[in-house]
Amino acid sequence: MKSKLINAIGRNLRKPEATLLGRFVKKNFEKKNGFIELEAVRLCDIQPNHQVLEVGFGPGIGVQAAYNIVKGGEGTIHGVDFSEEMVRIATKRLEKGISDGKVKLIHGDVSSMPFLQSNTFNRIFHCNCYYFWPDMSKAMNELHRVMKPGGVMVTAMNYERVKHIQAEGFFAKVGDPTLDRYLSALDSCGFIEVETKKFKHEKTGDNLVAILAKKSEI
Ligand SMILES: C[S@@+](CC[C@H](N)C(=O)[O-])C[C@H]1O[C@@H](n2cnc3c(N)ncnc32)[C@H](O)[C@@H]1O
Secondary structure, three states, X not given: OHHHHHHHHHHHHHOOOOOHHHHXXXXXXXXXXXXXXXXHHHHHOOOOOOEEEEEOOOOOHHHHHXXXXXXXXXXXXXXXXXXXXXXXXXXXXXXXXXHOOOEEEEEOEOOEOOOOOOOOEEEEEEEOOHHHOOOHHHHHHHHXXXXXXXXXXXXXXXXXXXXXXXXOOOOOOOOOOOHHHHHHHHHHOOEEEEEEEEEEOOOOOOEEEEEEEEEOOO
């Protein structure tokens, strides 16, 4: 019984469903991850003219923060998430940005993103998402492909908490958050100037880890 519940929660952490459990997980993302999304946006140093992509946007808190930066400029925010339920929820949150043409939320998978054109985004960010990418090289090559030369990608997380969630068995059937898996894919897929920042969040006191990586100018 307990392992069934753990597996069901794990399944919803990976891909939230339109169920009571999915709604509970979504509320948890807002409460426990919202401020991490804001840190990722801060570290991206988004400018009003930037083309920005978030992968695995969940309830849309990071997209909302990024939209607030570009709404007065020429920039746009794209979001890709493979949970229909998260696309539905975030679409409600981003109603204004979508209707004024600055935000586009797409149901899709990081491993084969719905962007025919390469070299598009100045900034890419994702939070609590790479854990669920079974083919890390495929996902990373896609991220590298759609990023503009000189673009920056940021991920941020509370790694202590993520490791705790892993130890409780929630990732057993759905993913692997091991940091080295992410770092070695960055390297093998051509990202450069990889920087790991460790810092305490000013308000919550949580120890956060952020990883920044760049696509070469040439
Ligand atoms: C744990 S949630 C994190 C949501 C939000 N970023 C946060 O930190 O609260 C993971 C999100 O990534 C999405 N996701 C997982 N794997 C994905 C993939 N392969 N392609 C696109 N989205 C994915 C899920 O649907 C979900 O919305």
